[in-house]
Amino acid sequence: MTMIKLEYIINFIKDQIVQIYGYYKNIFIEGIAGMENSNASLLDWIHQNIENPQEKAEKSNSKVIITSKDVFFSKTMESAGKILIQVDNPYLTIAKIGNEFFVKKETPIISQTAIINPGASIGKDVYIGAFTVLGSCKIGDNSIIQENVIIRDDVIIGCNVIIKSGAIIGNPGFGFIKDTDGKLIKFPQLGSVIIQDNVEIGSNTCIDRGAFSNTIIGSNTKINNLCHIAHNVVIGNTTIITAQVNISGSTIIGNNVWIAPNSTLIGHQKIGDDVLIGAGSVVLSDIPSNEVWVGNPAKFLKKR
Amino acid sequence: MTMIKLEYIINFIKDQIVQIYGYYKNIFIEGIAGMENSNASLLDWIHQNIENPQEKAEKSNSKVIITSKDVFFSKTMESAGKILIQVDNPYLTIAKIGNEFFVKKETPIISQTAIINPGASIGKDVYIGAFTVLGSCKIGDNSIIQENVIIRDDVIIGCNVIIKSGAIIGNPGFGFIKDTDGKLIKFPQLGSVIIQDNVEIGSNTCIDRGAFSNTIIGSNTKINNLCHIAHNVVIGNTTIITAQVNISGSTIIGNNVWIAPNSTLIGHQKIGDDVLIGAGSVVLSDIPSNEVWVGNPAKFLKKR
């Protein structure tokens, strides 16, 4: 059990604090409260956009509560010896506290069971998990490649990238052409995959190498589990691809796009910036920037 | 080739037998008949709800046939030296026979290539396959963890659980929040995954750990291949989640629910007990108990 002194936490978030109420010296925090996870030693927090924040704060079992300015320090709280910490954005503040004090960090080690091509270039402070197989690829500094990952020759992975277990990066794309005798022959897949800095790739997600150009995932983009990113797809920056999304070949996706779970893009499309695609959508056309599309087939719903 | 004496089989199912016709001593059975799998030594069976059961029984190549009471022992069967075993529920009876006499059981061994954290607690008679990686988790008695499985720290797995190859249990959930500079930072995922007794998890299925609470799979629930179960999902007992189903974060699902293939639940929903969700449905709302919903978006179809 981690026990963190509240004063350390307060010092860490001091730029975000509006006001502190109650006596906060010599208090220890052992974690963050959740729905079925609640006791006096857990730090509780009230999202800034939730309904009835005061009521929720009053009902909390925790001794220390982080809220927005909308929650005041009531007589009940005071007499119960509680501490109320008002911040601008409790959701962001609690995320930062969790990451800093309670999330376990992977020690950057390279598993002895990983099989790494001598031609691979591995940056500083990289974690490579057990049973991972790396071709002659390049991995940037501070990246985490979990267990059972496959990364093929020529793939380039940036810095601070996380590739989760079971992901397969750089296998040949799925392209076939009928020969004159009717037999399917493979279309050559001679491009590679480039994954830029601060990207996350989910568990069991597959990203195929391009045919003659590269498949590219832009910086800060996050891709969840079990997605299929086909050959020659190009995804911009800070885009969110949720679980089981299917992006077929040669699709180009902009920045700050959000694609909800289990959607399908049929390929050779152009999706603009700041687009939102609803869950289970089947997108058959291009989508201009700043639009929300939903449905099967997906249609324009509204401006974003 | 396994050869099982018919008398052993009859003894094993004696509680379910209504009547046996024909002389059944000293007969050996080498398997169970299927669509393209048929000869005299294979035990055949006629489902209780099939049309024309008598005709199907008459046409069988097998010497021994298990049926409901709706099939009678005809003169043709008698003169061909056949054996007819009437039971209440042939479908259930054949399942029990198959499991008892013909399904190979995994010997409970722990592969020398598995990497197991010293903090892990492994129950009695557990099978752990090759190249599986276990964090400091807990595995209950008689569970089977197949090859190439990843189970992270703090995950709790009950007894008689089957986790199939490629499944990844307890990776951090997919949660991000925009920092004041627009960069996406990870939302901490400090909960765990709890899998109760008699659960089955399919091949390449991913179950993410919760943010501040746990992701929970209730007892006797069965999840098929390539499913995505997001952070903080809570699934009840004896629920069937078929292949490629996507259950987004914080969704709560009741008991005896059936979710058909490739359906999507968009998150933060409450699905009651005894609900049926049709194939490819995209569920955007809560669903009360005892209802059937289908479509994209999913709508109420009928009471169940």
Add this chain to the structure above:
Amino acid sequence: MTMIKLEYIINFIKDQIVQIYGYYKNIFIEGIAGMENSNASLLDWIHQNIENPQEKAEKSNSKVIITSKDVFFSKTMESAGKILIQVDNPYLTIAKIGNEFFVKKETPIISQTAIINPGASIGKDVYIGAFTVLGSCKIGDNSIIQENVIIRDDVIIGCNVIIKSGAIIGNPGFGFIKDTDGKLIKFPQLGSVIIQDNVEIGSNTCIDRGAFSNTIIGSNTKINNLCHIAHNVVIGNTTIITAQVNISGSTIIGNNVWIAPNSTLIGHQKIGDDVLIGAGSVVLSDIPSNEVWVGNPAKFLKKR
């Protein structure tokens, strides 16, 4: 960097050449041009069905261009010292050139880290990747089984088959039956999986073994990443199953079928020959041969 003499390439495709323009001796080619991959030493090509082929050919940065007869050898090309090679089908010709000269071939070796059941039968010139686990299965000549693949007992794999990383072939199908006490018991899965010659199975795809008969994938059929092929499915020859397609149990699919991404077939269906199923379709019924179906639920769109 591979450098290939153009004369070797021309000799290799001589049967397909209509006409060559320009002086092609002592020229070396280092690859094939793509969208963001273009310089004088890359072989360029213009698809026979593209609009404005002449304009695209004129704009190419490459010294050597493969086109159909629709592109003529202009004065500009001539004075720039270019070489124009007219062929019947540039798309097919470039595929053959890529496969012959630029795609790396796997050396047929068996990884020392693979775990292979002594009862397995492995053909000639087979590649078996690291951390792959093979039961007592049969693998035909010239097949490639990539890394981290699981193949169970009794599975039969033909010749020239490619099974990509993370694929799981022959795990028991997902079948349960309620016992008289309401508890779900597994329905026995005693069949196997048969994969015929020249099949490709995508990364992280799962193909389950049949209940009493076999799951069968016909020759020349290609299946992409993250697909679910359930127990007792039978797929014909030269059929294309794209990524994340879900084929539920006992479905029978013909020859030359195309199933677009993320479609769902709910099981126990019969799909004819030469059928096309659109992206994200949810197919609830049989489909006769030579038809195109799309939508959720999928409906007849037109004859194919």
